[in-house]
Amino acid sequence: MSQYCNYKDHDEGKIIGVCTNLNCKYRGGLCINCLKEFHRNHSQVYLLDLNGLQQNWQQKFKTYGKLKSLQQHFNRVKSVLDDMIVRFNIEVQEQNFENYSLSKLKDLTEKLAYLGLIEQYINPLEDLIQRIYAQIKSVKDLSIIQLRFSNELKSDNIYLNIEGSIASTSDESFGFVLCETGVNKESQVQEFTFKILKMDWIALGIIHKDQVPSNKKKFDIWENSQHGCYLIDSLGKVFSPGETNNSKNKFKLKKDDIITVKVDKTKKNVLWTNQNQQQLEMMEFDVSQSICPMVCLRKSDVQVISQT
Structure with missing residues (x-):
């Protein structure tokens, strides 16, 4: 194989195998540096050299054949049922x-x-x-790709676990992190669910992706009302572009709360639901721009649970 790694600082290392773990954001081809940096905690069953990949392909080709055979069986059953419905x-x-x-x-x-x-x-x-x-x-x-936090679209004081499902920070500084997949352009309604594991201060919601600041240390949602975010925080405040930014409301967050953020392009609104306290909060947003789920936090841990 003449392919080379394209990850930064991996010096275009030669691809030596693949990771097949569906929960790994770096699955696919890997070099020796990938193996050390991204896959060191994986079970060996997920890591294949090129010979192992060939053997795995041969085995899974048989599985694919069985899947096609299953489809044919169901088609025959459907044909019999169609005949009986008429008869x-x-x-x-x-x-x-x-x-x-x-x-x-x-x-x-x-x-x-x-x-x-x-x-x-x-x-x-x-x-x-x-x-x-x-x-x-x-x-x-x-087979659905699980929602994860982005290792690139985050501030430096935010740390992610190896699966990218938990974001943490232990210092007093404000930090933020976006979710990797964003909101699908083809989907009119999507939901993202988060669980608060530890909390000093947290805000949850969405952001216009093109307004993610290049200078991550100067991201301000309090004084700058053009931040492109639609957020609710643990102190009962809402943040949105315009005059209503940093205003009070009754929706609050606490440890162990499970929050669903529902983005509805047809209604042009985003809805927060606290599953533990049966609280709701709704906000209109600009649907013309690409958006991403976002979490802001200080001395807190949050887990992304699911995307639907």
Whole structure:
């Protein structure tokens, strides 16, 4: 393989293998420096050299074949059910059976008899299909990229755990961190859920991505009302561009609270829900610009739980 690493300070090291851990933000090709910096705590089962990658591909190719075979089985089942729906259709408009001809009565009674035989299998089949669907959906859900904090779009005093799911700071300085994926341009409604693990001061919400300051030490949401943020904080204040910036409200945060931030482009608003206290707060925002979930914190820890 003639590919080389493109991470800063890795000196274009030669790619020696791959990481296959779905929870790792650095999964994919890796060099020796990647291995030391990003993957040192991984189980070896996720780390493959190029020979291991070849073997893994061969094994997973068989799995892919089984997946296609499963699809064919379901298509055959669907074909049989389609035929039965047509064959045993008793959705008659006229139910005055006294006026039926002998041939129509024979046709109807045959359908009813066959449906009587089928009746005993319907509930078990329905339960089986629901279980199969639930299993397939759970596998599909595992393939969804989990929301993480960004190691690049944060202030220097914010530290992330190796999975990027927890942001922490222990000093008195204000810090901020954005989430990696941002708000999908194609999605009209998205939700982001956070849990407060430790708190001195925290603010949660969204920011216009192009207004993330290049000088991260001079980011001000109190005096500068053009910061591009829509936030609520643990002291019961709201921050937004314009005259209402840094104003009081009743929505407050505390340790162990679980907060969902719902971004709705169709309604042009963002909604905060405190799942522990059943509190709600809503704010309108400019939908014409690219936005990202954001957390500001001081001497606090926060965990990003999910994205839907």
